[in-house]
Amino acid sequence: MDLEEEHEQNPENPEEIVIDSDSEDSIEAVFPISEIQAHSDSVCSVAFHPISSDIYASGGIDDIAYLYTQNEGKELTGHTDSIIAVSFSNCGEFLAVASMDGTITIWNAQNGENIAKYEGPTEEILSISWHPRLPSLCALSNDLSLWVWHIKKNSPVAVIYGHPLSIAKFGPAGRYIYAGGKDGSIKVWDMKSEGFENAPPICTILGKAIHNEEVISIDMHNGGIIVSGSKDGCIGLTNFNSKKIITKIKVCEESIESVEFCKEMMWFLVASMSGELRIYECDSLNTRCTIQVGMGIVKAIWVGFDIYVGGLEGLLEHYNGRTGERVRKFSGTKETILDFDVKQ
Template sequence: MRGYQEDTPPSSISGDEIAGMDDEEAVFLGYLDEMDELVDDNMEEVTDQEEEDTDMEPPEDLSILVFNKHVGSVFCCDLHPSGKLAVTGGEDDKAFVWSVQTGQIVFECTGHKDSVIFVGFSFDGAYLATADMSGLIKVWKCNLDENQQEPWPIAFEYEAEDLTFGLWHFGARVLICGAVSGDIYVFKIPSGDIKVLQGHNTRVECAKMFKDGVRLVAGYDDGAVKVWDLKTNAVLQQIQANVHDMRVTAIDTHPENNIMASISSDGKVILATSSNGKVVGQLQAENDLETVAFAQDPQLGFFALGTLNGDVGIWDTARQMVRHQCTKSDDESVVGVTKMIWEKDHLITGCLDGAIRVYQGRSGEKVLQLTGHRSEVLDLCFNENENVILTTSDDGTARIYKYEINKDKD
């Protein structure tokens, strides 16, 4: 709320002058007095509301562990394949490796120059990659001996341009990072061999590997979607121009390699074939469309869409029809979705209110709600070995929740 301007000159009217005023001037001054009282009352109401918001009880904390060593927002996370170690990166230019059981810091990834926006273990758990916004990429050799106090050695380091994302290949020691320039860097670890998938002078926003392990689909700020061959550095397919009119915000690939789904900030959903880039479906969702995810079990035939204004929809991929509008059956207020992953036939969503909501894919019913965070969820992941969900939040914490995917809970 804006207050009075500080350079407003003081009134020259004194109490003695009021006595000599005519009726119109007196009425005007009386009106000003009433306005002052109204402003004072409104300010008191605002203050009372702020105090009420501050005094609101925090949500019930259902997590089994809280990690609070970061200062500021915690942007990203990953779990070691064993499920024993977590890694988180944040606004404080730091990444920490810590124990899932105790929360004790195992290793601090030092040397970053900006907010850490990507952390991740390689598929075999042998290496850890951390990357910051300024483009500094570090790959550490993991030391899983809990009794060993030596720092984890650097296996590879590279300074690129400003980065937008990072991801590991799901079956090889290959690290992929996208840049603001539109270039995509592909690193072989630990040798450090580098390939560059050259962009077209527009920011690359997101990317996802196909399950064949040799192709990568990427979405760009101008709406372009390209399929790259990682062996030849060639663009295999590009969906037809002007399909997306705005920035591609998220992308995913079907588990059988045949379909890719991309979403843009104007709410458009495009389904295209991976073989020739032909558009086979165009859907219009909400303008605040944030995330898309295919169920990884091809027998399900589902993909899900999540929006920042609270819609969670489970779609039939073949028919391109909504099967379930999950949030429509909730008695609670609708809350926006920031992150979304499938585990078997369960859809795990991270939300703007800090809660984790889990939906049964076949029925669309909410089977679990996990609370604890006081602000929006920024990242999440799941480890099947330990049956734990790791989340990070704008509230400066990371949390571990226990959840056995095979057991629905009310």
């Protein structure tokens, strides 16, 4: 990624495509092939197994998670508050279930046997992230603590205290943990640094430098660039190697719910509660495409060159990431889509 370290203003792109998805009337409508009524209340999180399309998981407000094999669900209990995240390890061996009760349970992803229960945080878990290669999990709690566990050890390998963070993830190579703050800050830790959990972050972009409000979406490119989105309607790009801000862009007046780099091209997407989906070119920072989805977007992800978005009033749609054209609309509910996953 060849970006200048500082970029004051995003220039207008004369070739930008603007699409109003409501104007398209020839798209394919897709209806559910099956419906599973397992939970007694709202489902907060879902995930496909990274290898087997017959295995998936869900977690809900009813304090229960389910592991499904060929649509047959096994109840995973042990939590006393809502399940905020279910996530399979990248190797496919483990399933992590995170709860607002401050605990995380680890399960065998094939047979649903309980492997471990991690305790320590005194408040709810805000986010979890698996290492891209190792059976290691990082978890962020609302009590200002960030935990790293190795599944084959009974105690955490690192705990970082005292940072008011809202979201934290492993970097694409697994060496770094990057995070967004409730104060609008961006922070990065190097796990290869001895005693990193007791040392200051290797990169800190203070709140107000980019974001005036909480960071709620963040992604890292393997070239050392971080894109972040905030409740203030702004996105920021940071080069954590040089510890410099590349740019800050005011996108809208609503919160930026999703930012994500495309793995196929040097693009990234930005999705907001305003109902707007944008695709940016990384090098020029030009807006490649702007799509008016029409409903507030809760989540947007790349799947190859395709983009899937979910949001308010049952919004669940598939777009061509190259052209911005809507490909399919998934029907089945008028309720807000809290989470979704796509299996390639």
